[in-house]
Amino acid sequence: MVNRIRKFASTALALIAASSLLLSACGKEETSKASAANNGGLEVTELRYQGSVGAVTFPELAEDLGYLAPLKLKFIGNTISGPQDIQSVVTGDTDFGGAFNGAIVKLLAAKAPITPVVSYYGVDDNTWTGYYVLDGSPIKTAKDLIGKKIAVNTLGAHHEFVIKEYLHREGLTPEEIKQVTLVVVPPVTGEQTLRANQVDVATLGGVLRDKALERGGIHPLFRDIDLFGTFSAGSYVLTNKFIKENPNAARKFVEGVAKAIEWARTTPRDEVIARYEKIINNRGRKEDTKTVQFWKSTGIAGKGGLINDSEFTTWVDWLVKEGTLKEGELNGKELFSNEFNPYLNEAK
Template identity: 50%
Template sequence: MRPRHFRRRELLALTGLTTLAAATTAAGCGRASGREGVPADTIRYQGWAGTVTPAELAEDLGYLDGLSLKWVGNTTSGPQDIQAAAAGDTDFGGAFNGAVVKMAAAKAPVKAVISYYGVDKERFSGFYVRENSPIRTARDLIGRKVAMNTLGAHAEAMLDTYLKREGLSIEEADQVERIALPPVNTEQSLRKGHIDVAVLGDILRDKALEHGGLRALTDDHRLLGTFSAGTYVMADRYLEQHPRQARAFVTGVGRALDWSRRTPRDEVVDRMVRIVRRRDRSEDTAPLRYWRSYGVADPVGRIAPDELSLWVRWLERRGDIKADRVYIPDIYTNRFNTNRLDKAPVPTPARDRSGS
């Protein structure tokens, strides 16, 4: 019998697929066209508190070619965000590519249209333990608790990759307990000994390291190099009915991503702070001072097929999707991204995924 926590993971995966199937049914019944009263050049979306997304940056830079964004609230997670897009409650949503693949396996009528976040030497999540922890290797994680923001998503994929790379069998990896914790509580839980390992990224990572007393086991960038990890998706029906708006949106986001790469970091951060203050949602701008990069690997956010196929293999190994359930060319498209590729050079993504 598998450990109790692994059965819980399977239940979460099944629940996620059920939710995606419900979103698929809703979209198929016409909810993806639920834009009554919404002007054609208005794009509805969900945001993140205290964060400026590439889409929001693109609008502020004037790159959306006459489109305007309409904020309908903040999302609770990537999977929820893309489910909202599939159901027609918003016009685009973004999530970890593994969640996008899972949605494709559930036959939701959506397509990934542009990468919007990733991992590079500036933007990554790490697996941290207390300085005096006896945990030194992947094998030391057997029987230990690893806390992350969401099960079955980016952090757990990185954990599975690390354990496999370090030679743990499936049975041994199953004995590493995965715990879902709100990111703002994770550092404190680690320091109090309630968990053994904390997955920390961006501002939470930097602030935790400033406090001292922690060390890293590994991180995303050490494991897989530079790669795009998440994409924006749009419902097929939206793409069919509003191709001009889709092109303007995707192309504008791609331009904004490249602007953020070639512009001095302080200038990018200052602009983000102004954006957050202008939208007046009672948000703290302090976290923006820790912004370093969106981490997108390819120029203008173009999607590379191996950034999706990597997670197909991972989900198949976990048993979350059946083999041959998804066909990669059906999951994504770059045709709405009309940006030229002869722009300023960007970091070359690491394409060796053989150990994942």
């Protein structure tokens, strides 16, 4: 009789525990659904990211314009390196990051579970980068760079690809190209290292280029726009897991960035600069707003940051030529997605 009572009590406790777990699971599911409903259907309402000192990124502009709401951004620090920025996405330290498309291709070749979803910078007649030497420098041609040093902001990104493409086109052999040394120098000190003869060539773009040209005494050996013309050069990426688990938030992010890009494209330059100044002053990071005074254009080729096939196939082909990728290892047309971009149907 006692054993029967014990068995009954044990079964009852098990049923109660199971019921509690079921109710708890249902409660969490209902809470999750309610939370999503209250947040406009978004699975998450906060995205972690890295910024850039004295600059305004398109996600930051989108948030300020109200295009991301109720999605909010959480700033965790600054970066000057695209490869580092997207690596932080892979490791889960941030939710989105951006880099040069060639650097993204290299990370995808390493099986990184990421997808480029919207372009965020590029090259046009107003926005480009030059590779500068001092007036009177003996460096006149690509051959003269053998044994010389070129300052770049990081390795394995936009500038390394452009420099090596220039050297290839000018006929240097792989062995000669290896003798051209790329030195990592923070962009803000690139001009200084050039004038101090610590490097032979400095990579300068945007405000840093314009300020250096105002001071005179330098000229470009070559420019990225001369090599590749107008093109979108870099993209924001999300992890495949994030997209799968948070499709509404992913769409909201891309839509907001796309609209911010178009706002910057179609708004008078003075108004864009004024907005950037306001954003920098309001975020309280003790930054100088002088840099944004030199803003000229988005540089982005596709409307709303739409990604073009060539903006990835170019770099896949380039890496195959370099021997970094095998022929057919990656299909550039399948590496990115415009699915969430609101301007996709318009483009079609």
